Amino acid sequence: MGSTTPPNFPFARPQAWDPPAEYKKLRTNQPVSRVTLWDGSTPWLVVKHKDVISVLTDDRLSKQRTRPGFPEMSAGGKEAAKNKPTFVDMDPPDHMRQRSMVEPLFTTEAVDKLRPHIQSTVDHLLDAMIDGGGERPVDLVGKFALPVPSYIIYGILGVPFEDLAFLTQQNAIRSNGSATATEASTASSTLLDYIGNLVNERSKTPKNDLISKLVTEQVLPRHIVHSDAVQIAFLMLVAGNATMVNMINLGVVTLFQNPEQLAKLKKDPSLVAIFVSELCRYHTGSAMATRRVAKVDIELDGHTIKAGEGIIAATQSASRDEDVFSEPETFDILRFASKEEGGRGEDWYKAMGYGWGEHRCVAEPLARAELEIVFATIFQKMPNLRLAIPFDEIKWTPPKKDVGITELPVLF
Numbered sequence: 001m002g003s004t005t006p007p008n009f010p011f012a013r014p015q016a017w018d019p020p021a022e023y024k025k026l027r028t029n030q031p032v033s034r035v036t037l038w039d040g041s042t043p044w045l046v047v048k049h050k051d052v053i054s055v056l057t058d059d060r061l062s063k064q065r066t067r068p069g070f071p072e073m074s075a076g077g078k079e080a081a082k083n084k085p086t087f088v089d090m091d092p093p094d095h096m097r098q099r100s101m102v103e104p105l106f107t108t109e110a111v112d113k114l115r116p117h118i119q120s121t122v123d124h125l126l127d128a129m130i131d132g133g134g135e136r137p138v139d140l141v142g143k144f145a146l147p148v149p150s151y152i153i154y155g156i157l158g159v160p161f162e163d164l165a166f167l168t169q170q171n172a173i174r175s176n177g178s179a180t181a182t183e184a185s186t187a188s189s190t191l192l193d194y195i196g197n198l199v200n201e202r203s204k205t206p207k208n209d210l211i212s213k214l215v216t217e218q219v220l221p222r223h224i225v226h227s228d229a230v231q232i233a234f235l236m237l238v239a240g241n242a243t244m245v246n247m248i249n250l251g252v253v254t255l256f257q258n259p260e261q262l263a264k265l266k267k268d269p270s271l272v273a274i275f276v277s278e279l280c281r282y283h284t285g286s287a288m289a290t291r292r293v294a295k296v297d298i299e300l301d302g303h304t305i306k307a308g309e310g311i312i313a314a315t316q317s318a319s320r321d322e323d324v325f326s327e328p329e330t331f332d333i334l335r336f337a338s339k340e341e342g343g344r345g346e347d348w349y350k351a352m353g354y355g356w357g358e359h360r361c362v363a364e365p366l367a368r369a370e371l372e373i374v375f376a377t378i379f380q381k382m383p384n385l386r387l388a389i390p391f392d393e394i395k396w397t398p399p400k401k402d403v404g405i406t407e408l409p410v411l412f
């Protein structure tokens with residue numbers, strides 16, 4: 001390596017939907033390397049599946065963003081790191097203590113009970129689109145992908161229905177990347193104030209929802225204080241939102257790019273669960289979240305990572321690791337079907353779309369259920385769903401950001 005400056009990171013996606021080409025080269029030539037971030041810092045970058053697992057399960061590495069050397073991806077991120085942390089940014093034992101307060105909501109059994117609520121939300125939004133007519137272009141992002149996850153999580157939190165549209169709009173402003181920093185932070189404060197008021201109301205009159213549960217089971221017995229409950233509820237509101245929106249849009253477009261696979265899914269909606277697994281492997285979202293800083297010196301693949309040095313575990317690269325997935329660049333709806341069923345018989349759990357280890361997405365069963373219901377329903381209700389613009393005109397997220405789509409005019 002010598003004294004050459006490590007390459008700038010994040011790398012850019014060469015074409016809108018493909019991961020950066022650098023990942024493949026590094027997997028072959030330099031699986032553990034250094035990169036240069038916006039602030040001149042040079043954390044480690046880990047790109048092989050086995051090493052990403054090793055980083056994300058090593059308790060000698062910390063997620064606390066207040067530790068010197070923690071890799072921050074922007075000036076805004078560095079500022080935000082000073083705020084009171086949510087459990088995403090905590091280490092054991094605090095992390096599990098808070099995570100376990102919401103975990104019961106997202107078990108497979110709990111999510112199965114939510115499926116009717118998810119189905120009716122999806123049906124309601126699609127029916128409203130259908131009532132408006134499909135002969136003129138409609139933006140699928142605004143009318144569908146954006147409201148689906150918000151409406152569902154608001155239902156779980158116990159936000160009154162009449163406030164949904166306003167809060168969804170605030171959430172979009174804070175995360176869509178086109179608002180100014182001031183607009184985004186005003187929207188965040190608006191949401192935090194709103195949740196704070198709701199926590200107060202539910203403290204007086206508890207109902208059957210997550211906020212009431214946090215108040216009665218955690219705040220009143222003094223396991224956490226009022227502001228912790230607000231933070232946890234806020235985290236539920238914002239954590240998966242942008243990623244969910246992206247995955248819905250990406251799923252639709254990826255199926256348009258692969259019409260024979262779309263035909264398979266339309267014919268047999270029971271393929272939807274393995275389709276969603278492949279979607280979350282192929283388009284590994286939230287790919288900049290998996291960062292750590294070393295608390296002590298560690299060895300990784302023959303390199304010494306010193307205490308105080310940052311590490312970025314490239315989940316997007318791990319999901320394309322040729323040692324784990326055959327023809328990883330191919331989108332194959334049957335990848336995770338068994339060989340007897342004509343699939344590749346690969347293990348869906350190994351795809352890195354939801355991270356790995358103790359911080360693996362707490363809401364994975366919910367996110368999967370939402371995507372399954374969306375994709376088992378949308379092409380049944382709108383069998384003629386198609387792009388209203390040429391493919392080349394689709395608006396993708398900037399090449400150095402998580403893969404996503406910001407506007408998607410469709411006809412149906």
Ligand code: HEM
Nearest residue numbers: 088239240243244247286289353354355359361362363367
């Ligand atoms: C398709 C949608 C989603 C994807 C791809 C996704 C992906 C991820 C990933 C990669 C992580 C790991 C981050 C890390 O290691 O720091 C994560 C964590 C997390 N996700 Fe999701 N997520 C999705 C949906 C959701 C939803 C809907 C919610 C909330 C309702 C949510 C809440 C969280 C929380 C709270 C964490 C932190 C877990 C922890 O630190 O223990 N996610 N997610």
